[in-house]
Amino acid sequence: MEQVKIVIAGAGPAGIATAVEAKEAGIDPVVVCEKAGHLCDTVVTLFHEGKRVDPVYRKVKVEPKGLLSFDTESREEFLDRMERVVKEYGIDVRFRNEVQKIERQDDGSFKVITGGGLEFQAPVVVVAIGIFGKPNKPSYPIPKEIKDKVFFALPKKPITGKKVLIVGGGDSAAEAACFLAKENEAFLSYRREKFFRINEVNMCALDDYSSKGSLTLMLGTDIEGLEPKDDKVLVHFKDGRDMEFDAVFYFLGGMAPSTFLEGIGVECDGRKPKVGPDGESNIPGLFLAGDLVLDKGSIMGAFNSAKDVVDAIIAKYGDKVK
Ligand SMILES: Cc1cc2nc3c(=O)[nH]c(=O)nc-3n(C[C@H](O)[C@H](O)[C@H](O)COP(=O)(O)OP(=O)(O)OC[C@H]3O[C@@H](n4cnc5c(N)ncnc54)[C@H](O)[C@@H]3O)c2cc1C
Secondary structure, rough: OOEOOEEEEEEOOOHHHHHHHHHHHHOOOOEEEOOOOOOOOHHHHOOOOOOOOOOOOOOEOOOOOOOOOOOEEEEEHHHHHHHHHHHHHEEEOOOOOEEEEEEEEEOOEEEEEEEEOEEEEEOEEEEEOOOOOEEEEOOOOOHHHHHEEEEOOOOOOOOOOOEEEEOOOHHHHHHHHHHOOOOOOOEEEEEEOOOOOOHHHHHHHHHHHHHHHHHEEOOOOOOOEEEOOOOEEEEOOOOEEEEOOOOEEEEEOOOOHHHHHHHHHOOOOOOEEEEOOEOOOOOOOEEHHHHHOOOOHHHHHHHHHHHHHHHHHHHHHHHOOO
């Protein structure tokens, strides 16, 4: 079993920033366990190629508190930035090592076990696994015959010349709709009469694509269910309309991986884990950072929550980690 000062679960913006802040505060060794084979899996898998990454997200401007920040740049530039950060600060990331168990020992330290077979002992653990591991699904079933035409993220290979439906009312849905409207006939269905969570840039882009005619906004529409029809997906709307699509994309947000958190003993209030203002959970020494604890998650929010967590670790457990 490796002895380290802090184990961080997740190498997304929050996990990387936690490692950076901890190392700069003189805490060593710090190890980051990441379930994917690369950094920032949410950005890699859910952001489309060339996507603009904005520090002001969901209309919230967050002033940097810690060492990491960024200006608007592309997805690829952002990922390069994070690679550089990891190199520059010498962050020890163990890829393909999903944290599966975190057990409190009799002496108050934690034993962390990963899917890749690693075991660590540490006085402090920071869980920064985000909320996107499990995208929210609609309440109605997706028939198995159309599972290959129903998506919860943009597909890796570009799709062109199709009639596609995007479902959702946030920035992710708006960005996906605009991206798909470039090469397809796109429809965006949102159950409310008005968008109220979308930032200005995305709102303008939606207006632009809908005025060009490649995107149809279907506000105030709710879906009752899906059905296979020939090679298409037949969508039944609650207003009685039926429409056929080649593919349907859901962007309904994510949910806190409460099963994982509850499994390690973290108390949750519904889907949200209960934490103090410094990110510490009900288990002393076990902190949560990033999207898991933020009401309006963003990359800058994740960077800042990492700084808060490390400040709290030093204040409360300085004797154990230094
Ligand atoms: C489509 C889309 C567009 C967005 N655009 C923007 C934007 O322009 N600007 C902005 O500020 N924000 C944006 N966001 C939000 C932003 O992506 C999140 O707020 C941010 O990624 C949160 O960082 P995090 O580190 O908390 O979680 P994540 O980025 O989700 O990182 C979690 C990491 O933990 C890993 N992990 C999960 N479970 C385990 C486990 N058990 N063990 C080990 N590793 C694990 C994952 O593989 C992942 O790498 C967008 C989100 C989406 C979905």
